[in-house]
Amino acid sequence: DTGVSQDPRHKITKRGQNVTFRCDPISEHNRLYWYRQTLGQGPEFLTYFQNEAQLEKSRLLSDRFSAERPKGSFSTLEIQRTEQGDSAMYLCASSLTGTVHNEQFFGPGTRLTVL
């Protein structure tokens, strides 16, 4: 399978705990994105990497959130001191520079439930 993969698919945690999600993009894609989707909403942009450089963070991403892409391949998204409002589907997507219409390819997502 050469698509975008995410791990874990589901995570249940207690408020105040830290969680980390992993994303493996399509191998030749140099761009990687994180989005968050809550019930009844479309995906909302969180952050973007070109290779290993994090080029933008949305204002939605509070100081408790951090993302890395250390070698320009896989990425991790960490949430510290989780809150109930962090419960959502976290989606990772990847793309290749120069794609005509900026088509991004999404993984299956990690569903986070904060109790």
Added chain:
Amino acid sequence: DQQVKQNSPSLSVQEGRISILNCDYTNSMFDYFLWYKKYPAEGPTFLISISSIKDKNEDGRFTVFLNKSAKHLSLHIVPSQPGDSAVYFCAASARGGSNYKLTFGKGTLLTVNP
């Protein structure tokens, strides 16, 4: 503020008929428009896209129409099939410095009845 709007939360269509999903946008900087399909427990799947310099793009049963002056686009599915039942998201991408991120609408749930 919702820059991409899908005002119909749901649409029900009979198999074999046409499905028309609508999308409006407010940001005149948007240059590319994309449609994604999402099944439950899966990530969005890219369906079709269009550039603002065109008014129509067709791929098999799927056609996207863009009316730039009205800031409106629509996705036509002909003929509709039960396997098309999913949530459809309209997304847009701006030119220039922010051309890497997609702005999504809230989605329209399409149900195609056999």
